Amino acid sequence: MTHALILLDTVTLTPDTRHYVCSKPDGYAFQPGQATELSLERDGWREEKRPFTFTSDPDADVLSFTIKSYRDRDGVTAELWHAQPGDRFLIGDAWGAIEDKGPGVFVAGGAGITPFIPILAARARSGTLDGCRLIYSNRTAADIILRPFWESLDGLQVQFVVTDEDNAPFADRIDAEMLDTAVGKAAAPVYLCGPPAMEDAISEMLTGIGVDPERILREGDG
Structure with a gap:
């Protein structure tokens, strides 16, 4: 299932990494460590899906991603670097990746x-x-x-x-x-x-x- 997100804010963390805070669809759920496929809701980019991990608290009323951009490449992460509040993203359902199996x-x-x-x-x-x-x-x-x-x-x-x-x-x-x-x-x-x-x-x-x-x-x- 595809879900639409609205970008609410960005925070620059390193010279090439930003934190993206987005709206959260009603009922959307994930576990810490899970990821989804994200694309930009923009001509030429809707089908360019890439996997990114959720970095927000699952109980928060927003979704967030922390994404490193490779701005020397003509790709999704470079395009994301230029995203502004109000832009729209598309994501799928959450899927498994690394999950908490205990202290280690x-x-x-x-x-x-x-x-x-x-x-x-x-x-x-x-x-x-x-x-x-x-x-x-x-x-x-x-x-x-x-x-x-x-x-x-x-x-x-x-x-x-x-x-x-x-x-x-x-x-x-x-x-x-x-x-x-x-x-x-x-x-x-x-x-x-x-x-x-x-x-x-x-x-x-x-x-x-x-x-x-x-x-x-x-x-x-x-």
């Missing part, structure tokens, strides 16, 4: 943080962040989406990684030693979302340190 280690790369925003925010609201750790990799410190938010969450252990910036006060890569320290010996899930090459590399490192593949929850694994 959340490993994200770039825009792969988006499924973890509502999941960890929901845990923060319910006071159940203990046992959760976030490892978040970006090219530069300026690319870290919602850094003040992550740093403000009591109970969440946060480790930022910056790969392409000299003298950044963070580790410069995720390696097996870092993962081994973060994951430990507990049988908690490891949530993983980022570019496919990163997901593949991290999954290989995790299995290499003895993590059961059943514990590795990747976007799209259902």
Whole structure:
């Protein structure tokens, strides 16, 4: 089913990432971590559907998305960057992606943080962040989406990684030693979302340190 949204507001979070706040259709429901296909209600763009994760509270009276725009490409995210309040979007029903399977280690790369925003925010609201750790990799410190938010969450252990910036006060890569320290010996899930090459590399490192593949929850694994 197709639902029409009206863009209410945008908030710039990083040089290429914005938070889009939209109207919410009556009765529309989703779970933290779920996504939908979104397109612009505009000639030439209605059929250009792309998957985006909801980053709002499911109980809120608005829908929101946090989207990184690739403005050097002639695509949907570049077009979204120019969207203004009053513009209309089209979305389908919500579908599964990563869901909360309990406290664990959340490993994200770039825009792969988006499924973890509502999941960890929901845990923060319910006071159940203990046992959760976030490892978040970006090219530069300026690319870290919602850094003040992550740093403000009591109970969440946060480790930022910056790969392409000299003298950044963070580790410069995720390696097996870092993962081994973060994951430990507990049988908690490891949530993983980022570019496919990163997901593949991290999954290989995790299995290499003895993590059961059943514990590795990747976007799209259902």
